[in-house]
Amino acid sequence: MELAAAAARPATVLIDGPSGSGKSTFADRLVAGWSDATSSPALVRLDSIYPGWSGLDAASAAVATDLLVPRAAGLDGGWRRWDWTHDAPAEWHEVAASQPLIVEGCGTLSTTSASVIAIRVWIEASDAVRKPRALDRDAGAFDAHWDEWEAQWRRYVEREHPSTRADVRVRSD
Template identity: 60%
Template sequence: MAAIARAPRNAVVLIDGPSGAGKSTLADRLLAAWPTDAVPQLLRLDDVYPGWGGLAAGAELVLNGLLHARTAGHSAGWRRWDWASLAQAEWHAVAPDRPVIVEGCGSLVGDAARHAAVTVWISADDAVRKRRALERDAGGFDAHWDEWQAQWERYEELEQPRQRAGIVLEAG
């Protein structure tokens, strides 16, 4: 929380790590503990990925549509992915004067860290992560775990997100 206390009023916080590591839990706790004078907007990359094969595409959409646009002073936001219709849905504008927390696999893609006041990497043991992710989604993730994990491993190898994080956490 000390990093948040020192961050600017419209800070961007990026939380990256593999599936099931605890990114959503950390984001929820950060949101609850945030100083009340500037309540952050929360973006979960799960709401952006264009389908189960969309880790890289979702990360790029947030990088360009939110982070680059916000830094350039343009209208910034993201388009929700409708998992039921398998199509893009409504646009969500992100106010430039309020903080924003972005959590999800791929949030430290490219030069994303350059646009953030706080960058976090969170990880956990692979067996623990898999159990958490599959339990969380009550069977909805089971058939897609291997595909998602392969994308994650490619992203991690290419992007080296852990090295881009200012804060590194190992969840239990």
């Protein structure tokens, strides 16, 4: 019975990997190519949830607790946007349990998140490719924070081993 109920739930896709590896591009292409015309997926980007440049762990925990765990139980979930301009929490976004979901961002494949029924994707690129890609993408806004972000990313990887949880691995060099 539990397996049948899980199979009836809409797809959830989790996309993780280091900054500049191509997660956003992959997610955009996945949304564009979604073949279920009856229900397009919600796309949640952790960039919209991180509470500031030191917020990787907080956003990873929030998306698991508030969005993914409720959906795994067949309930609606949600997430709170972080207002980067005002450095404060902003509006709540609800995602119906009946809607397919794609979540992308650094910290998506935490222990809790990866335990929900989902397709888990790991995207990677060499450091030589991803740093210039990330800094170019953000037009200077990320430059002063790269080292801080990279340090917390490496702590997350050491603690959570997210790549080992992936069902699909993509190299984007």
